[in-house]
Amino acid sequence: MDALFDNLVDSHCHLDAPEFDADRAEVIARARAAGVTTQVIPAIRAADWPALAQLCAGDSGLLPAYGLHPLFLAEHRPEHLEQLRARLRQGDAVGVGECGLDYFVDGLEPELQRLFFRGQLDIAREFDLPLIVHARRAVEEVIHSLRAAGGLRGVVHSYSGSIEQAEQLWKMGFFIGIGGPLSYSRAHRLRRLVTQMPLEFLLLESDAPDQPLAEQRGQRNEPASVAAVLDVVAALRAEPREQIAAAIRDNARQLFGRRAKPLFPQPLR
Incomplete structure (x- = not known):
């Protein structure tokens, strides 16, 4: 395999999830065999931060981010925001998140979601993460919140908005995270976006164990699937796979490369 593909980065993967407890080492090995050498692992609740830190401390290819996910709103407490600051002072994080807003699931009180999201925006700016x-x-609303906060960068993962909204995001310094949903033939809007957008704002992700490829629908997803997502991007854009892989690697390094060194293994020669 071309050495470029040893540097594919899964920019969003929940390898700390219990779905991987039985065979996590094998999952990581399969990812690396597919050329996906690095995974960014965003936390979803405060209770998971210590175990995530321990997992990533044992493997230089696993990069932690710490945050409070809106889907777990019932478990979050205001004091978790200060605890997040303390966690980030440990110096191992490459990002803040997974955080944000979710108006798809019923019962998640919008104003409480905004409280935790805005708190994490402040923390990200404070730590320059x-x-x-x-x-x-x-x-x-996420776009408005990011613009109002100012001075931020990051990625909107599993992007589901319009091309016009994506353009607003990348003009603010945000990348667009794309994964398994791109492999579905009915994902017309997402495919148009990937075809038309500037490559320098694109990141690839698995969101494993969720969002599997179309041919693996209903199965557990794995970070190795990022290689297949890359194939779809290359086909849609009619551009060389190697060229896209190099750009995605550079995008990931640009976004996540400020805190943990060395972040990404060098290509095998």
Whole structure:
């Protein structure tokens, strides 16, 4: 395999999830065999931060981010924001998140979601770390929140908004995270976006164990799937796979490369 592909980065992967407890080492090995050498692992609740830190401390290819996911709103407490600051002072994080807004799931009180999201925006700016943002049926409000906060950078993962909204995001310094949903033939808007957008704002992700490829629908997703997502991007854009892989690697290094060194293994020669 071309050495470039040893540097594919899964920019969003929940390898700390219990779905991987039985075979995590094998999952990581399969990813690396596919050329996906690095995973960014965003936390979803404060209770998970210590175990995530321990997992990533044992493997230089696993990069932690710490945050409070809107889907776990019932478990978050205001004091967790100060605890997040304390966690980030440990110096191992490459980002803040997964954080954001979710107006798809019923019962998640919007104003409480905003409290935790805005708190994490402040923390990301304070620590000069990128945000890893969840935005489901909330892309427009997320854009307004990021613009109002100012001075931020990051990625909106599993992007589901319009091309026009994506352009607003990358003009603010945010990348667009794309994964398994791109492999579905009915994902017309997402495919148009990937075809038309500037490559320098694109990141690839698995969101494993969720969002599997179309041919693996209903199965557990793995970070190795990022290699297949790359194939779809190359086909849609009619551009060389190697060229896209190099750009994605550089995008990931640009966003996540400020805190943990060395972040990405060098190509095998």
